[in-house]
Amino acid sequence: MPRFPCPTCQRPVEWSDAALWRPFCSERCRLIDLGAWMTEKHAIPGEEISPDGVQPPQDESDDPPRH
Numbered sequence: 240m241p242r243f244p245c246p247t248c249q250r251p252v253e254w255s256d257a258a259l260w261r262p263f264c265s266e267r268c269r270l271i272d273l274g275a276w277m278t279e280k281h282a283i284p285g286e287e288i289s290p291d292g293v294q295p296p297q298d299e300s301d302d303p304p305r306h
């Protein structure tokens with residue numbers, strides 16, 4: 240039976256009728272890929288969000304109130 244890598248997790252998927260979620264290895268991977276399409280991650284290759292660029296919202300935790 241031929242095997243193909245799951246598009247989401249690259250795990251080899253056996254290409255048989257038993258593979259319900261092919262070309263994905265599981266329903267989870269299928270949904271992940273579906274979600275990726277919906278958020279258009281596939282449409283913007285190369286663009287990455289750096290975790291350093293994301294800053295937590297600054298609330299009134301550190302700054303003293305200014306009045």
Ligand SMILES: [Zn+2]
Nearest residue numbers: 245248264268
């Ligand atoms: Zn998978």
